[in-house]
Structure formats: structure tokens, C-alpha cells
Amino acid sequence: MAQMMSGGCACRAIRYECEADPVFMLNCHCRDCQKANGSAFAAILAVPVAAVRLSGETRYYRVVGDSGHPVDRGFCQACGSQVTIKIGRRPDVLGLQAGCLDDPSVYRPTKDLFTSSAQSWDPMDRTLKKDPKDP
Numbered sequence: 001m002a003q004m005m006s007g008g009c010a011c012r013a014i015r016y017e018c019e020a021d022p023v024f025m026l027n028c029h030c031r032d033c034q035k036a037n038g039s040a041f042a043a044i045l046a047v048p049v050a051a052v053r054l055s056g057e058t059r060y061y062r063v064v065g066d067s068g069h070p071v072d073r074g075f076c077q078a079c080g081s082q083v084t085i086k087i088g089r090r091p092d093v094l095g096l097q098a099g100c101l102d103d104p105s106v107y108r109p110t111k112d113l114f115t116s117s118a119q120s121w122d123p124m125d126r127t128l129k130k131d132p133k134d135p
């Protein structure tokens with residue numbers, strides 16, 4: 001049975017619940033994720049969009065990612081937390097920022113993406129698969 005996951009932004013204005021196994025989990029080191037998260041990479045788990053129940057007002061802004069496809073980044077207008085990601089070419093899934101999970105320990109990344117723009121001060125897990133660019 002799929003696990004129940006829940007999470008939300010820092011001020012709790014946005015909350016979500018999801019009962020589904022993640023489709024993929026990865027650390028994205030693209031420059032856009034670095035800027036959006038203000039950090040070395042974004043820890044993202046993607047779940048079937050139909051399995052997510054979102055509450056609260058998520059605001060989106062669109063960027064064209066390093067992949068060349070549009071990415072809509074959802075954040076809380078009150079506290080600024082990055083919560084969700086809509087990936088243009090994968091409309092079937094919703095990306096969730098792993099740090100916003102109530103229990104982030106369920107996050108098990110399988111690879112590092114866009115390692116060509118990974119930072120030298122970001123020690124990566126050597127055991128994970130590396131993709132220098134979007135495959």
C-alpha cells in the first residue's frame with residue numbers, strides 16, 4: 001500500500017497530503033533550482049498529480065528550466081517557502097520539495113541531476129547515479 005505523506009510551507013498556510021508512492025526522487029543541481037531554493041540543490045520527489053490534495057494558496061511563477069522546458073514553481077506568498085514544482089513535460093506528476101515534508105526522512109534520492117552545475121562546496125553522495133544534464 002502506498003504511504004501517506006503530508007507537508008506544507010513554513011508558516012502552514014499551504015498544506016498537502018498525498019497517498020502515493022513517489023514516481024521519482026532526485027537532487028537537482030541546476031542553476032534555477034539553486035536560485036529558487038537559495039542553496040546548492042533542490043531535493044525533489046515527484047508524485048502522481050491526482051494523488052495530491054493541496055490546501056491554501058500556492059502562487060506560481062514560470063521559468064524555462066535548464067532542460068529548455070517550462071517549470072512552474074509554487075511558493076507560499078506569506079512565508080516564501082518553495083513547496084511545489086510543475087514540470088512542463090511531465091504534467092502527470094507534481095514535484096514536491098522534500099524539505100517541506102512533515103517527515104523528510106521518507107525522501108530517498110536515486111540520482112543527482114544537472115551535476116554539470118553542481119557547486120564545489122556541495123559534497124554529493126558518491127553512491128548516487130549522476131546525470132550531468134537532463135537525460
Ligand SMILES: [Zn+2]
Nearest residue numbers: 009011076079
Ligand atoms: Zn507559508
Ligand SMILES: [Zn+2]
Nearest residue numbers: 028029030033
Ligand atoms: Zn533543477
